[in-house]
Amino acid sequence: MAQPRLWVIRHPAVPGLAAVRGEGVATDIVRHAHAKTVVGLCLSGGRRIEAGGGRWCVAPGQGFVIPGGVAHACAPWGASEHAYVALAAAPQCFPACPGVSDAPEVLGAPAVWPSVWEDGKAAALLLRAVAALAAGQVAARVRFAALCKRLRLRPAPLPPLDPAVRAAMAVVDAAPDAPVTLADLAEAAGVSPFRLERLFTRDLGVPPGEYVLSRRVAGAAARIEAGAGLADAALASGFCDQSHLTRHFRRRMGVPPGKYVVEGE
The missing domain is CATH 1.10.10.60 (Homeodomain-like)
Incomplete structure (x- = not known):
């Protein structure tokens, strides 16, 4: 059994983008929400995400997207522990759309619920973006933009608050x-x-x-x-x-x- 460890990677040369890598995570994580959009990849074990009345199960090699502002809970799935890597991105990290009418052709509609994806090229882009971020390279933003285009991602506006x-x-x-x-x-x-x-x-x-x-x-x-x-x-x-x-x-x-x-x- 791996020792639990959580790495957070940020660099002043790449503002708005952060990476998280968890290993040996065996604890259920209570319901919470992120201000940033999270795009992740399950490396081993399995990850369960619950939001609203739905449940998304992410197997090793599959990725997940959690839009900013979406309250959700996480837990291991299919194993006593799991490992994952994820990028948390502020809206300014996403590629600019040339126009409202063109946006669906470029990056699709903003997501409002978690989603699961499986794409080897997207997984490679995510891992390369994390490596570039750890090295303080602005190429992390370029690779994240390519990942967004590959998965047709746009940032969803945060829900209005009373x-x-x-x-x-x-x-x-x-x-x-x-x-x-x-x-x-x-x-x-x-x-x-x-x-x-x-x-x-x-x-x-x-x-x-x-x-x-x-x-x-x-x-x-x-x-x-x-x-x-x-x-x-x-x-x-x-x-x-x-x-x-x-x-x-x-x-x-x-x-x-x-x-x-x-x-x-």
Whole structure:
């Protein structure tokens, strides 16, 4: 059994594009959403993706696309662990379409749900883009553009958010490590706690409490990247202790924080 490990690769020479490689991932990952579109490839084992009322199973050698803003959960499929590699791309990384009427002929319609693909040339382009990104080469953008054309991908616009959801998110984002209750967020948003919970789940796919935890995990990951120890990163990010961070980090990243590695910066 492979040791679980998660590598995140970014480089200032290639803004807007990041790569993630997971090995020995055997943990179910709770429902979440990415601001960027994710294009990935299953390397071994199998990956299950659930979104809305659907389920997509990705076998080794198959790829997957998760549009930005789509709430989904991931888990191993067909094995106790799996490995994968993925690119997360901001909208500016996609090839420009010459015109609205021409866009379907160039890159197809924006996706609104996860999808599975199987294409050896596309897989090779993805792996070459990841290698170029790790080397800090701007060719990563060129190869990602070629991948988009091969798979006919366009970025989907992020779903609109209710003003109450935006107001509550602003409170959390301003200080994700600060103690906050659902009542606090509802008061800032000008709605009842019950309505805020419903709006949050409708617009983001997760309740406010899960959003708070996701932002805290992201803060801890940033502190770990900057060289902080796990215990210090946990406390500074709003967790009770290192074990509290480890539990929620694993549920959102698939590996414990001690197996999280950042390259390229």
